[in-house]
Amino acid sequence: MKIAIAGFQHETNTFAPAKADYDAFASGGAWPPLSRGAAMLQALSGMNLPAAGAIEEARSLGHQVEPLSWAAATPSDRVTRDAYERIASQIFEDLEAQRGLDGIYLDLHGAMVTEAHQDGEGELLRRLRDRVGPELPIVVSLDLHANVTPEMVDLSDGLVIYRTYPHVDMAETGARALRLLHRLMDAGPGRGPRYKAYRQLPFLIPLTSGCTLIEPADSLYGQIPELEGGGVATLSFACGFSPADIHHAGPSVVAYGESAEAAGQAADTLYESVAGQETAFAGRIxxxxxxxxxxxxxxxxxxxxxxxxxxxxxxxxxxxxxxxxxxxxxxxxxxxxxxxxxxxxxxxxxxxxxxxxxxxxxxxxxxxxxxxxxxxxxxxxxxxxxxxxxxxxxxxxxxxxxxxxxxxxxxxxxxxxxxxxxxxxxxxxxxxxxxxxxxxxxxxxxxxxxxxxxxxxxxxxxxxxxxxxxxxxxxVDHLALTYGNLRPDIRLMPMGPTQAAHRG
Structure with a gap:
């Protein structure tokens, strides 16, 4: 089958001192510079990046890969309006040249904030859906620190999230996302693991506490594969990215299954496990x-x-x-x-x-x-x-x-x-x-x-x-940040005050 692949990654700290302009994506640095078409395949080859893993998995399954555009910039304050519009336009311009697509895979972060949009990924998916319609399957890989929004869930057919921090499984996550896309394409419209369950946790997690080499994250992520299988196609837990001052900042759970019951039960089980470890996420500094x-x-x-x-x-x-x-x-x-x-x-x-x-x-x-x-x-x-x-x-x-x-x-x-x-x-x-x-x-x-x-x-x-x-x-202490857009009932630190109580 024919799969279009694109990537647009940025982790936005709205309290940071500098914004991400177009050059931040175009020039590269730790990650490859912005690339399009065949150059994208070469730029990502052999790297521990989700798109690289997805490309390799697609080829191993015998699918035809159509590279669109891929870009990433070092985390910073908001993505400028100019950068967002130019890179999004490049993705859609390259998409317009494709015919007969069977699916789309996107390598996104999940915590992009722009000068115009709190939810950069949700806006990108909205524009994509407007172009390809509701039937074409779209599967997205996300960073463990994604601030997953209802729009991301509604506008995609699958969100697949890293399970390690440090993120040593980025390429593997891209491969897992591609395997989900393969199942959806193979099943056909309206069939397969299309039922979704989405849960938001009521507290923010400090970055240093989400490390999967220590507790409680080690055990929490370790139980995810045990909850998959049967009617559950994939299950994910995102720790969220707390330095992003947006309404939907914070941790979440998302599941996909062959039935609403299967997806919902898996999501509820993982949610309760994470909620039960709230105190342990406080950490030491x-x-x-x-x-x-x-x-x-x-x-x-x-x-x-x-x-x-x-x-x-x-x-x-x-x-x-x-x-x-x-x-x-x-x-x-x-x-x-x-x-x-x-x-x-x-x-x-x-x-x-x-x-x-x-x-x-x-x-x-x-x-x-x-x-x-x-x-x-x-x-x-x-x-x-x-x-x-x-x-x-x-x-x-x-x-x-x-x-x-x-x-x-x-x-x-x-x-x-x-x-x-x-x-x-x-x-x-x-x-x-x-x-x-x-x-x-x-x-x-x-x-x-x-x-x-x-x-x-x-x-x-x-x-x-x-x-x-x-x-x-x-x-590390979120009480030191001057949030203005968070949900009023979310706790700023594990077992800490809610946003509403902190603001008085």
């Missing part, structure tokens, strides 16, 4: 000074590096990756054998690369986003290594990603090393450090601008992982 002090004490045992997650400036959640609060604390405590990265500072990365190894520079490093109360870390920095920012990742999360981070440098101040780059990318792969001469396994302390994805490649070498609350635009 240390202030920056305590996190550094503890890391120094713990690292003295010498059984592997201690990892500190600089979660509140995570580029993977909309931060710019340029705050220096944790770096300043490492320097203040004169921490030996520590490295932090990847700090986003294009001007100083280029300046260091031009100066060359061994140069000493007076720099105002980081904190160039204009966030209130943030200042660069001034001082004398020694350039230890430089790189061109071009390398291929080998870790489980970024596997196969062909990085294009621009000139990079390894700087040193007060005995602490800092990896600086020209493009935003969360530190989720050891090759980001190896590129500038750092062997992560040999360090005592690794401070990473990431929330959870780093665990896929760094947790196996870590003696312990600590989550730090250094100053940044992505606070």
């Amino acid at each position: 240390l202030p920056a000074d305590q996190a550094v002090t503890y890391a120094v004490e713990r690292s003295a045992k010498g059984d592997g590096p201690v990892v500190i997650a600089d979660t509140q400036d995570n580029p993977g959640a909309g931060g710019n990756g340029d705050t220096v609060g944790l770096l300043a604390e490492l320097v203040r405590q004169r921490v030996p054998d520590a490295v932090i990265g990847v700090l986003f500072d294009p001007a100083n990365a280029k300046r260091a690369a031009e100066a060359g190894e061994g140069a000493e520079l007076q720099l105002e490093l980081g904190s160039h986003s204009g966030l209130p109360g943030h200042r660069p870390l001034s001082g004398t920095y020694r350039v230890k290594r430089v790189g061109d920012g071009v390398f291929t990742c080998t870790g489980p999360f970024y596997r196969g990603a062909r990085m294009r981070l621009g000139p990079m440098a390894l700087l040193e101040i007060g005995g602490v090393e800092v990896v600086v780059g020209c493009k935003k990318a969360q530190a989720a792969d050891r090759d980001m450090f190896r590129h500038v001469g750092v062997e992560p396994e040999a360090k005592r302390i690794l401070a990473l601008k990431s929330s959870v994805h780093f665990r896929a490649d760094f947790q196996p070498i870590a003696s312990e992982v600590i989550v730090a609350a250094a100053p940044g635009p992505n606070p």
Whole structure:
């Protein structure tokens, strides 16, 4: 059968300092740049991305793949109106050229907010349905952090969501979505697993608490395959993306089955399991000074590096990756054998690369986003290594990603090393450090601008992982965010006050 495939990914933090314009999608960085047609197949080949997995699965099932357009940008504030309209238009323009389609697969995130639409994916699906009608099956893969909306459910025939965080199963999720699409196409109009069940949870989940390498998420996601089978085609749990200030932000469960009863029963069972773990989702986090002090004490045992997650400036959640609060604390405590990265500072990365190894520079490093109360870390920095920012990742999360981070440098101040780059990318792969001469396994302390994805490649070498609350635009405590669009009855933190009660 003939399947059209397209992708448009963005995770929107509406509290972040910078928006995603068209160039953010067109230029690439951690993920491939915007591509269309045959170039899309080449750009995604071999990568841990949903569309790549879907393409491979479609071909293995003997289907004909028709690539439309694929684009992704690093998480940030809203997608600009210009970027959204241009990329959506490209998808539909390429779709218009297709004839005789049997199905459509979309690689979306599920937490895209634009300057004009709270629900970027729902709007895209609405426009798509207007063009192809109600009968053509449309199946979508979504990120584990999707804010699933009623419109997404109503306008698609299947939503299939990642089951790991770190997202090591992105390609596999694309393949699972394609298998669902195959079942729908094979069954024909009005038949197959077309019954849907959708449930929204009543509380927001902090990003760091949804990690599937720890409880309660490990057990919750582990039970999903046990609930599938029989009349249940697929079952998903989305943790939601709390930094998106929209009406339908938050976790949800969605199921698809051969009957309304089968889908509903599976959704209810999983919903009750998640709701029963609300207290466990609260998590634990240390202030920056305590996190550094503890890391120094713990690292003295010498059984592997201690990892500190600089979660509140995570580029993977909309931060710019340029705050220096944790770096300043490492320097203040004169921490030996520590490295932090990847700090986003294009001007100083280029300046260091031009100066060359061994140069000493007076720099105002980081904190160039204009966030209130943030200042660069001034001082004398020694350039230890430089790189061109071009390398291929080998870790489980970024596997196969062909990085294009621009000139990079390894700087040193007060005995602490800092990896600086020209493009935003969360530190989720050891090759980001190896590129500038750092062997992560040999360090005592690794401070990473990431929330959870780093665990896929760094947790196996870590003696312990600590989550730090250094100053940044992505606070773990949602009570610190000034929401204006959330449902009034949703709790801002597990077992915390509702939005209505918090606003008074």
